[in-house]
Amino acid sequence: MTLRFVVNGKDVAVEVEPSEVLLDSLRRLGYRGVKSGCRTGSCGTCTVLLDGRPVPSCTVLAAQADGREVTTIEGLGDTDNPHPLQSGFLRQGAAQCAYCMQGMILSAKALLDTHPHPTDEEIREGISGNLCRCTGYVKAIEAVAELGGTRLHLDSSNRHPHRNPGPYATVGDPVEKTEGIGLVSGRAKYTDDFAFEGLLQGRIKRSPHAHARIVSIDASKARALEGVHAVLTCEDVPRVPHSTAGQNCPEPSPYDSVMLDRKVRFVGDRVAAVAADTPILAKRACDLIEVEYEMIEPVLDFERAMDEGAPVIHDEDDATGILDASRNMAAHVDAEVGDVEEGFAKAEHVFEHTYRVQYVHANPSEPHIAATFLDEKNRLVVVTSTQVPFHVRRIVSRVNEIPLHDVRVVKPRIGGGFGVKQEVIVEDICAALTLATRRPVKLSLDRSEELVSSRTRHPQILKLRTGVAADGTILAREMRVLTNTGAYGSHGLTVPSNTGSKSLPLYRSPAIAFSNDTVYTNLPVGGACRGYGAPQGYFAMESHSDEIAHALGMDPAEFRLMNAIREGDEDPIAEKLGEGKEGFRRVIQTNGLPECWERVSEAADWEGWRSKLEPGQFGTPGSFRHSRVGKGITFAMHGSGIPGDDMGAATIKANEDGSFNLLVGATDLGTGSDTILAQIASEVLGVTPEKVVVYSSDTDRTPFDVGAYASSTTYVSGGAVVKAAEMVRDRLLVHAAALLAEGPQGLTCADGKVTAPSGKSVSLADVANAAMYGEDKEQISFTASNVTYDCPPPFAAACCTVEVDTETGRVDVTDFVCAVDLGFPINPALAEGQIEGGVLMGLGYALSEEMLFDGKGRMLNDNLRDYRVFSSVDAPPIRAILVRTDEPTGPFGAKSVSEIPVDVVAPAVANAIYAATGVRLRDLPFTPEKVLAGIEALAAAGGEGVGAGGRR
């Protein structure tokens, strides 16, 4: 049928299929700012204005737009003529990966069209259909408020002023992201935005069973379908055991995966792959593949996985690196310093508690997607939404048995990663489809596949035991963990290692013991997920800290401060507990924890609130009859990169006009690392950031970098940029000295020129021009690598305020303050964005997110209607505070900031719920039902909290 409508003021006519949705028609017409996110109308990345109203275009049948007017982000403004919302979003630092922002800006525009001066609530409501996973909505709301002249409820007085806190020219400035307006006008190219001639659509046929052997596969009907170009089963692809984890080689994760296997190990596991002309043909082909399964009893309870006689999940004979496949044990970790038993014996009190954390998903706005094709030399090119392009190249080459030099991996813009894209789960098989068909193939996961079949945060059971002296001094601590890695062991050793290594050093203790067993189950696969094991560890440890403090009758802050690690202390466990192996000695050189706490305490009015409580009282009255208000706190430390493991490299070359190309392997997945690295280079080179043209993550063209993980990019890759920039600068100074007829000593490079001690100066452009065209011609270009062994921890303190509805158990977070000692903030606006977004992700972990399964291992809530992440109306005001410490080992004093905000959230919420009600919850997430059960149990036991009555 013919669809005639008006798009961005232009009359358009296009033939559409009856089932086609407006999202696909618009993208087909070239409006690539309309993004595909969930296809259930839940996430809003595909938002367009239909007759002026924002609607999810994925649920609008194309034909329904007939005769109507559609506005896409492209119709709002462009680089040359941006809409004030576009420039406002960019200026405020609201756009991180920006995959959701195109839609959000359109919603905001529709709001301002009808409500030119919206209230805070109206702004939140107006963008409520646009889920953002990177930010805490804070800066987007501020951008809209700025245009609407809105007074926000958020008290911004405690927020970091957006002025340069340091002595530097550009480092420390909240400069706008290097991508510019293109990022918020539909111009930035994500993987799905690349067009290829003769493109085929890939699709994976997935297992409906949790544990089964494939007896036979008959793909003949699928292959016979017209428009189907390849059907791959385990018969058709190389069988190369590998780990899908994007880690340094050899990976510390077991080699327990093959591209396609004769056995399926979870509902959603790969069975076969198809390439066809259209998505619907690919789906039909998958449905036509006939598979005969021999069912095996699944292992769904991870506490029973190691039981005698439990079904063996990895019974294949070619897997390597599995600790004990016969007992479903993927990995084990053990580390002890001091003698914990001796410590417990000496202790006045010994506390022991068990905590449980659930399956959650990083859920980036853009699901996994890759496009592969053969270039003019028949080399395989992989365009992919990945955090680890160089690991992708290695793994794709290995599992497809083609030489590494015949593979090129290109990372375009990425719609968020958060760890789940530190994994090779679409590229290998997409490449196999291209190799089979010799045609370009695109393979993207739909939202259900993303949730079920990509990677998750590992569920764990954590037992903590702490011995303290009478005054509260910790004498011994033990953390025993059981980790569920699901069907495959990706990151199954290193994530739980970090559960211990990131959290345990926070408090001094003469004796510390850590152990972990990682087991397989027939459930979705664990992987990297922002925080990498630490959020699990911190939930347990910081809940436990609170429990101890309350039992001792101490202020929870005082107990923490007296035991916390200090500047100059040696991390007690770093050497024993490294990245799945022994680590490196670590001495704390900067520690802003006391200042973090001081600022948080003041901003959250911790003392004032506590002074309102009678001894033993829980909660203060809330905004309605049955509500109680409480505040809870958390401290945390994290790391900056993987010591001795992470390597980042940067190449800088000088151009004759005094500009530079910065080529980095580092992978900007929306965090703004391209901008940060440009700022670092420009600072060293004495130019403004726009003189540094960044190109990142292309295995043919940029130097190596491990990728974006482990909070490493600013610290590790930034260090490489400093080194490369210094080498380029020093070489420029040699040329400048000749031009100035002065010695190279004492020359400085700043403000776009080289200045001699005598005061004589020459512009950098003249120097660069002379280097390229003058007497001693050369291309000034240097590559530097950076590896560190320090891993300086950022520190954080947080205070969460909750209002608990004691009749329903629903918890409303009304305020969240988080201060992070991040060393030096290279870009304060982007750093705040990391904190705000990390906190919001943590709130989902604490309160609403949980992957749920039925008795056969099928996920019950594999969509964004049922898997609830925080929307703009659910998000509290999040107040990010940046604490500066100037880490001597970091570039311009920087440490990391991206993961630590997630660590602090769940325990702060748990502690706040306790403070409000007296109910101690040790089992995430805190659903209303669980909270209410806690309140009722307390009442039944005649407890001291809300249930006791009379204390209101």
Next chain:
Amino acid sequence: MLDLSALLRPTSPEEAIRLFAETPGNGLYVSGGTVIVPSGSPNLDFLVDLSAAGLDYVRPLADNASTGTAGEGPGLALGAGTCICDLARSQQVADLAGGVLHEAAAAVANHTVRNRATLGGNVVASHYPTDLPPALLVLEASILAMNLDGKREIDLETFYTDRRTQHKKGDLIVEVRVPGASRNLTAAFEKLGRLKLDIATVNAAAAVRVEGGGVVHARAAVSGTGRPPARLHDVETFLIGQKADRETFEEAGRIASESVDPRSNHRASGEYRKKMIGVLVRRALERAAEK
């Protein structure tokens, strides 16, 4: 993903039912598409799109036959194709019975979905608890259904209790009618989910008329029990003649809780829902009485 052989776009309800009857295969009516399109139902052959069928309106109910006694003012006729956002924005809706329908409409999904989802879809969707039905039930709304045999008005409660006979394949819901009698009531809507923006774990609405401190008329309804949205007659019967005070409403909540037997699913256990229905009904009653 849907794999349709036809999408039909009638310009009147009459044409819609005719096209539905004439088209071979398995079909459904679609309006906003927020449920059907993402369902990707593989068994659908065709859809009849109602968005151009002229079912988008909010107006006073002209025919007083179904509006109760005279002098109450007209009821409202709500076109089944009216989007939830327009219901939430309508002053006529906000002015009715303390704005209960406005509250329920504003609680549906999120801003962009409300711009697409329609009243008719929200009333007939049955695979998760939608927000409008309890509000419509306490207002004693009815629906106007249409098929090749003509139009008929079905009381909404009857529609839910006896859906199989009341709603046959090809029947089109063209309008929801709220009687003028509801202008003598005040009513409130309550919803509970994990988050504010969430599918309801349970939701409830209550309507009362209080005269001289006593309850003379009461309606209560819930959704989210794993069964169709339902009126709570035990609660209503109890309330008549009682003082409109906290004790009464607490007792009404207890009766509400006892009168339901909700199912468990991944959102909550039946036991929790049972308790929450008591809380929400009581809260709705309290707020309704305060209006």
